[in-house]
Amino acid sequence: MTWTDTTAPEHTGTDRNAQANPSRNRQVIDIGTGFPTSPSPWEVAWDIAPDTRVIGVDNDATVLAHARAHAHRVTTVDGDLRDPAAIVARLDGLVDWSEPVALALVAVLHFLTEDDDPAGCLRVFRAKMAPGSRLVISHIARDGTPADVVESVERMYRDKAAPLVFRTARQILDLFDGFTLEDPGLVPVETWRPDPRFTPDLPTIGAPATPLVQGLGAVGVLETRSRHGEPTAPPSLRRVLRAPPGRGGP
Numbered sequence: 001m002t003w004t005d006t007t008a009p010e011h012t013g014t015d016r017n018a019q020a021n022p023s024r025n026r027q028v029i030d031i032g033t034g035f036p037t038s039p040s041p042w043e044v045a046w047d048i049a050p051d052t053r054v055i056g057v058d059n060d061a062t063v064l065a066h067a068r069a070h071a072h073r074v075t076t077v078d079g080d081l082r083d084p085a086a087i088v089a090r091l092d093g094l095v096d097w098s099e100p101v102a103l104a105l106v107a108v109l110h111f112l113t114e115d116d117d118p119a120g121c122l123r124v125f126r127a128k129m130a131p132g133s134r135l136v137i138s139h140i141a142r143d144g145t146p147a148d149v150v151e152s153v154e155r156m157y158r159d160k161a162a163p164l165v166f167r168t169a170r171q172i173l174d175l176f177d178g179f180t181l182e183d184p185g186l187v188p189v190e191t192w193r194p195d196p197r198f199t200p201d202l203p204t205i206g207a208p209a210t211p212l213v214q215g216l217g218a219v220g221v222l223e224t225r226s227r228h229g230e231p232t233a234p235p236s237l238r239r240v241l242r243a244p245p246g247r248g249g250p
């Protein structure tokens with residue numbers, strides 16, 4: 001079983017559940033939107049607020065072709081997260097930046113290496129986002145994933161010349177610079193406010209009880225433009241950081 005088999009459903013679940021929360025943001029920008037699935041972020045958003053504008057961004061032409069074919073009300077944008085200024089320029093005519101947005105980066109930031117400067121990329125979006133905007137991140141985590149699994153998965157991707165970066169809980173938390181985390185904070189993705197309405201039907205035969213690869217996720221709120229200090233570290237993060245190597249997390 002690959003990491004995709006074991007973590008993608010959980011990432012997807014967090015994405016959908018998190019969408020239920022920031023749906024007060026009537027503009028959703030879903031970067032690394034992926035192939036259309038169900039329940040999709042837009043199905044969840046429209047279930048809560050039918051007038052929500054959803055924009056899916058991806059750098060894969062095949063993904064975008066599928067999104068265009070199957071998600072007609074979703075606006076699709078060709079963009080690479082490593083070039084945030086270009087994405088913002090394409091979004092300028094589509095997004096009202098004076099109003100809050102929900103920026104979803106679900107299972108995509110781990111494709112950016114440190115050289116790609118993920119924190120810098122996020123700063124470009126943060127500078128455009130109005131107070132009340134939300135940032136949704138899920139990310140494969142070093143904390144809670146057995147060291148030999150981290151090593152073999154990273155090697156597998158290296159061999160395919162596609163980078164994949166496991167980050168620590170601390171590094172993932174730091175990506176929320178300027179945002180205040182909503183409860184329950186940064187937690188294993190499958191435990192972020194689980195909601196049966198938005199949990200995809202998962203195959204049960206052969207599925208592990210605990211994900212082989214730990215994914216962590218959180219939602220942050222941008223309170224003011226000038227707040228660029230340390231985001232709050234809720235008790236859930238402290239539990240993640242304390243978790244022993246191997247299967248960890250609350």
Ligand SMILES: C[S@@+](CC[C@H](N)C(=O)[O-])C[C@H]1O[C@@H](n2cnc3c(N)ncnc32)[C@H](O)[C@@H]1O
Pocket residue numbers: 011012015031032033034035037057058059060063079080081082105106107108111
């Ligand atoms: C693991 S999938 C996640 C899909 C979706 N967010 C979900 O959780 O169901 C990662 C997606 O990110 C896209 N992606 C990878 N690197 C990217 C980048 N640098 N810029 C934009 N999209 C990227 C891939 O093409 C793929 O569609």
